[in-house]
Amino acid sequence: MPTALNEALDHIAAKEIKIVAGGTDYFPSQNQGPIKTDLLDISRIPELSGISCDGDTWRIGATTSWSDIFRTKLPPCFDGLQAAAREVGSLQIQNAGTVAGNVCNASPAADGVPPLLTLDAQAELQSVRGKRVIPLNEFITGVRDVALASDEMVTGFLLPNVPLTAASAFEKLGSRRYLVISITMTAVVIGFDPQGRINHARVAIGACSPVAQRLLQLEADLIGKTLGEITLNDSHFSTLSPIADVRGSAEFRLEAVAEQCLRTITKAAQAHE
Ligand SMILES: Cc1cc2nc3c(=O)[nH]c(=O)nc-3n(C[C@H](O)[C@H](O)[C@H](O)COP(=O)(O)OP(=O)(O)OC[C@H]3O[C@@H](n4cnc5c(N)ncnc54)[C@H](O)[C@@H]3O)c2cc1C
Known part of the structure; x- marks a missing residue:
């Protein structure tokens, strides 16, 4: 359970380890058996959470929860994303479940993906090798499939030039x-x-x-x-x-x-x- 991003990146570079954020997709998918994989809980890394705006570019941190999204005051073009946030499971799930978890699980029925597509979101990926940014529609490549290297994690979603008054x-x-x-x-x-x-x-x-x-x-x-x-x-x-x-x-x-x-x-x- 690292508390700094570089610590987390070192772990995923060093060995095969499963990233979990809220765990609301991962743990139910494990059914009853003991979990044999090493887990990297990224929920305690402050720089991965929260919504910010730098110039024209908005950024939603990877571990920003659905509750964080609908509780933040945002321009009207985010109303769709905030409405989707209220539809992800129950309040308990919205408190634990994260934006990146929803996207990386890559379910066709992930409620967060269509609103992010309408905001022209880009996935921000980081590893010890550096950072790269890729359009969301290229990041999700199929059912349960995303374009993520084994030493990479999603650190956030960038929304450049959102139409603020739309x-x-x-x-x-x-x-x-x-x-x-x-x-x-x-x-x-x-x-x-x-x-x-x-x-x-x-x-x-x-x-x-x-x-x-x-x-x-x-x-x-x-x-x-x-x-x-x-x-x-x-x-x-x-x-x-x-x-x-x-x-x-x-x-x-x-x-x-x-x-x-x-x-x-x-x-x-x-x-x-
Ligand atoms: C009762 C219940 C109801 C639900 N209802 C809905 C619903 O209505 N709509 C909906 O869309 N979803 C729903 N979900 C699914 C889930 O809650 C959401 O998809 C949630 O956003 C997942 O986020 P998480 O942080 O819990 O993901 P996790 O379970 O922690 O992770 C999911 C996957 O993403 C990967 N991952 C997570 N973060 C990163 C990262 N930063 N970088 C790389 N990989 C990462 C993990 O390795 C894992 O493969 C529901 C789940 C439950 C249990």
């Missing part, structure tokens, strides 16, 4: 209201010019493809439109590939996500008024 929203569909895995989720960051026409659009969908993704065609089509002029069609969702599982069929997910998308855009737009 509005944002997040919607999650589950089989009940709380404590539920998403069937579909949508995050939106949307900006308007003084005439009420969209001049910035980011829309990301989770739980409908192996990795959450932005809908680039829809984003392009939204530019220049007023809220009343928005029409959605099947081609906007053609990059999604939802699975059928116990929570819903692929067809249901596609139908639900189109409606959810419109609702989330409308919610963000109404927050902007």
Whole structure:
């Protein structure tokens, strides 16, 4: 349980060791058996936690908890991320679970990923060899798969040039209201010019493809439109590939996500008024 980042980096450089932060994904996945792997608990490293802004770049530390995120006063473009933070499990899970844990676990249904994609987040990775920064959509490479070398850890997420005055929203569909895995989720960051026409659009969908993704065609089509002029069609969702599982069929997910998308855009737009 190191208390300094360089100490943690030395440990992961020296031997194979499993990083845990809140442990809310890792420990349940171990089932009942004894844990035979060495664990590196990074939850006591102060420089890994908290939200800061340096010039135009915001930074969310890796071990920032979901509670930290929704309790911090942030500009409106973070409303979607804060709404997602309130949807991650229960309050106990939100107190322990971290942003980097959610991203690195790389579940298709990770609630934090779509809002981070709409903020153009970049993953900041560090090792004893140095630091590198990689766009979030390149960092998550597949189901339970991230582009992390064995001696690297995520130290934070960088958000350069976020559209501070843009509005944002997040919607999650589950089989009940709380404590539920998403069937579909949508995050939106949307900006308007003084005439009420969209001049910035980011829309990301989770739980409908192996990795959450932005809908680039829809984003392009939204530019220049007023809220009343928005029409959605099947081609906007053609990059999604939802699975059928116990929570819903692929067809249901596609139908639900189109409606959810419109609702989330409308919610963000109404927050902007
Ligand atoms: C009851 C319950 C309900 C839940 N509900 C939801 C939900 O509604 N929505 C949702 O999205 N998730 C949910 N989760 C999953 C989990 O709580 C979140 O994904 C949480 O954010 C994980 O963070 P953590 O710090 O606990 O991760 P950990 O369990 O500590 O780590 C998860 C993975 O990430 C790796 N890791 C962690 N930090 C780093 C780092 N800095 N660098 C490199 N690798 C790292 C670990 O090695 C591990 O592989 C739920 C979990 C439980 C137990």
